[in-house]
Amino acid sequence: MSKEIDNTKIIVLDRCFSDQRHKYSIDDLLDKVNEFRYDVSGPDSTIKERTLRKYISRIRNMLPSNVYLESRPYDGKKCYYxxxxxxxxxxxNEMSIDEIDTLRAAIEMLQPFRNSKANAWLEEVISKLEYRFGLKANTENVVNFGQNDDFAGLKNLSAIIDHTANHQPLNIYYQPYGKEEELYLMHPYYIKEYNNRWFLFGLVPEKNWLMNMALDRITSFSVANVPFVPNKDIDFSLYFDDIVGVTVPKNTIAQDIVLRFYGNRLNYVLSKPIHKSQKQVEGKEDEIVIRVKPNKELCQQxxxxxxxxxxxxxEWFRKEISKKIVENLKKYFPMHDRCTDDVELCNVNNKE
Structure with a gap:
């Protein structure tokens, strides 16, 4: 371990000496090295300036004849290296300074996820990156993601990712909302996050189709002792192209859905499209069109x-949405119990 830490100290110093955008004095270099050592080995592992200068001397001995380590004066009294x-x-052959900075920024953006109970795997990845390249993420939290740490499925996420990546079939006890728990054998293929929930997609042989399971509905699971059936038919990079959300309707083709917006809501929809196919309807400033397979997530949107x-x-989709609106109105206005599925008739009853 000590040899690895020594090598990493050299990596940290090498990055500082290569950085043309910052000027590192001996104090700055000491802070950089100790900052990393503190994170890896704790507060008792920091070094003094005398030890730092030994490592600087070691780097000088590693340089080719056409390169030397300069010590340039700046700020009146200080020198930078x-x-x-x-x-x-x-x-x-390692990453450039710009690439390191990009990686560091990415790590900083991932900070909110590190302490999540589901993300032990992410913590391990980030820690290895920080150690490998001598990186130290900004301790100040400047980015917030809309994650839901109380989401019930998080406790299963890390293990299910591992099983999916390693092509391990699973016996899953699954309980859909309002239904009895059932046991399924699943060959897991893909995991997707939508609206702060996670979903597992895989082949269920007894049904002979791809099934979508919400992780918060999985009550328990274990590795199944059967050969894995690989995914040879579905390209998940394209699988969700024609839908909003995660539910892909069976035996349905994508079609144009035209929506009209009122007030200032259109500006919001234009700035945050419902679907990547979204376009404004030509000649209709208040209408947009999306080409999708209608599903429950689209209705929710x-x-x-x-x-x-x-x-x-x-027209069929317009009627379906109007029926749902009428059903909802009945919960607020008892008079709507007399309404039919005809929205116009409901309006007449209201006027009366």
């Missing part, structure tokens, strides 16, 4: 825009 060749690094949205077409 930098390689004479701005393109040089001891680890020329439409209802979230009420009362500022109207389904224009197709």
């Amino acid at each position: 930098r390689y004479s060749d701005p393109d040089f690094s001891i680890y020329n 439409i209802f979230s825009f009420l009362p500022d949205v109207e389904v224009v077409s197709p």
Whole structure:
């Protein structure tokens, strides 16, 4: 371990000497090295300036004849250290400074997920990246993601990711909302997050189709002692292209759904499209069209825009949405118990 830490100290110093955008004094270099050592080995592992200078001397001995480590004065009293060749690094085959900065920014964005109870695997990955490249993520939290740490399925996420990546069939006890628990044998293929929930997709042989399971509905699971059936038919990079959400309707083709918006709601929809196929209807400033397979998630999206949205077409989908609206109105206005599925008749009853 000590040899690895020594090598990493050299990596940290090498990055500083290669960095043309910052000026690192001896104090700055000491802070950089100790910051990393503190994270890896704790507060008792920090070094003093004398030890740091030994590592700087070691790096000087590693340099080729055409490169030297400069000590340049700045800020009146201080000196900063930098390689004479701005393109040089001891680890020329490693990542560039710009790539390191990009990786560091990515790690900083992932910080909110590190302490999540589901993300032990993510913590391990980030820690290895920080150690391998001498990175230290910003301790100040400047990014917040809409994650739901109380989501029931999080406790299963890490293990299910591992089993899916390792092609391990699973015996899953699954309980859909309002139904009895059932046992399924699943060959897991893909995991997708939508609206702060996680979903597992895999082949269920007894049904001979791809099944979608919400992780918060999985009550328990174990590895099944059967050969894994690989996915040879579905390209998951394209599988969700024609839908909103995660539910892919069977035996359905994508079709144009035209929606009309009222008030200022259209500006919101234009800035945050419902689907990647979204376009404004030519000649209709208040209408958009999306080409999708209608599913329950699309209905939920439409209802979230009420009362500022109207389904224009197709007619069958307009009627389906209107029926749901009428059913909802009955919960608020008892007089609507007399309504039929005809929205216009309901309006007449209201006027009376």
